[in-house]
Amino acid sequence: MTIMIDGDSDIEHISLADWADLVVIAPATANIIGKTASGIADDLLSTTIIATTAPVLFIPAMNIHMYENLIVQENIIKLSNLGYFFMEPEFGKLACGYEGKGRYPENEEIIFHITTYLKYTKDLLGKNILVTAGASREEIDPMRFITNHSTGKMGLALARSAHIRGAKIKFIHSNISQEAPEYLDSIKAISAEEMHNAVIKEQQNYDIIFMTAAVADYTLAKSSKQKIKKSADLNLELMRTKDILKELGKKKTKDQILVGFAAESENIKGNALQKIKKKNLDFICANNLKVSGKDDTEILVLGKGLEVKLIGSKFSVAHQIIDIILNSTKKKK
Ligand code: CTP
Secondary structure, eight states: OOEEETTEEEOHHHHHHHHOSSEEEEEEOHHHHHHHHTTOOOSHHHHHHHHOOSOEEEEEOOOHHHHHOHHHHHHHHHHHHTTOEEOOOEEEEOTTSOEEEEEOOOHHHHHHHHHHHHHOOOTTTTOEEEEEESBOOEESSSSOEEOOSOOSHHHHHHHHHHHHTTOEEEEEESBOSSOOOTTSEEEEOOSHHHHHHHHHHHGGGOSEEEEOOBOOSEEESSOOSSOOOOOSOOOOOEEEOOOHHHHHHHHOOTTOEEEEEEEESSOHHHHHHHHHHHHTOSEEEEEEGGGTTSSEEEEEEEETTEEEEEEEEHHHHHHHHHHHHHHHHHHHO
């Protein structure tokens, strides 16, 4: 097929294939996945995919039974092994009326993936990463709890970024303001104690741990099983929770990288440096409470001989934190 573009004689699928920095097939049907896996090139899309040397990202969206069909799954595995990228569909209501995995992801999620593929390689392939996020809730009674302002967005951004760069993620979260994406292996751990148990159980399995969660420093000495009825003033007795990060610092395995977070309202650098020492951390990401809670962030990353200030969206800052960690571990080797 020869087509004229801008007056030049050109072969359209080749010019498209050469021109693209990234080819995104969204939504990717079972048909186009199957065609590519079989090397079929019989129309503009399939010939462009076969002809391009740019990375190719498929965003499958289809009926749940079609998505789960073993032929489709085998095609996805085959293409993944050949270096094609896939973004997992989300769980939810599908166009066909069914509910399940196969739904077209949110545009925001697709844009995260595209931005990452344009900038990064799969440099975290083979890495196991644990990310904690969110605000703990310590129950006073069945109705009330003590919590903090953390939204969990920074932890989510780190988990997403690391996932797209090829890492296997465990995402342990307390209360977060957004749903965790389907493709993350997530566990809910609402209280500081639940977070402690979930994290410590598996800590030795991870290459990098991002302790982004805003874990409560205090919990109720005794929470009430029944709703407390109002009467006179109420005094609550609080006791310290276990410091998970400090325990991780003590148990740190060889080559494991431990990253702590610190939300400070004053003396940001000084306080953060003390936490690195006290908790045996490799890095600490300190942010000023004045700019927390928003989509953009300002973070000071400190490590051995390292001090970098990062400003931008949580997603771009997350990528830069990962870059810093990878660069400094490369230098060590
Ligand atoms: N952290 C933890 N376990 C806790 C409390 C906090 O693992 N019980 C972790 C957080 O996930 C974060 C870091 O420790 O990575 C924050 O350090 P921390 O010293 O607790 O900071 P603050 O809570 O800000 O403490 P302080 O009030 O002393 O500033």
